[in-house]
Amino acid sequence: MPTIVVEVMPKAEILDPQGKAVGNALARLGKNDLTNVRIGKRFEVSVDGPVDDAKLAEVREIAVDVFSNAVIEDVVSVTVVDDDTETGSAA
């Protein structure tokens, strides 16, 4: 069963206190070259049936309407992975 991966991030102009906290933790750990952490969401949705461009467009619409808050978040990616061997290397 194909899986569609949707990635949602806070808009660049929106403060991300969660990411800021993680960034500060990295600084305390001495990882001073890692800066500006931002944290968003990653959705995996299993699809019954084949995934074509129309289905991807439908899921992108759902991503904007349901998965994300358009006021503060952007849908940065909608990709399909072919099977359940989730490696994150989306096509």
Added chain:
Amino acid sequence: MPTIVVEVMPKAEILDPQGKAVGNALARLGKNDLTNVRIGKRFEVSVDGPVDDAKLAEVREIAVDVFSNAVIEDVVSVTVVDDDTETGSAA
């Protein structure tokens, strides 16, 4: 400045009530071909300096230790995107 994208998902055997709730919402919207929604996290970390394999390995270690809870979550992907034009199409 290069950005490293880390993706963390709940382990397959872990219930994901948040994802279940979104899946139920999709069913109510009549999207019955979209099943089994799971929700994880997506981190963007800006890196001062070049990203080589050693840096990626270091960030993967941080991802396991700091970004995720190894009891309930897996780090599914650590990739680098070259610039700040975040399209999600990680290399």
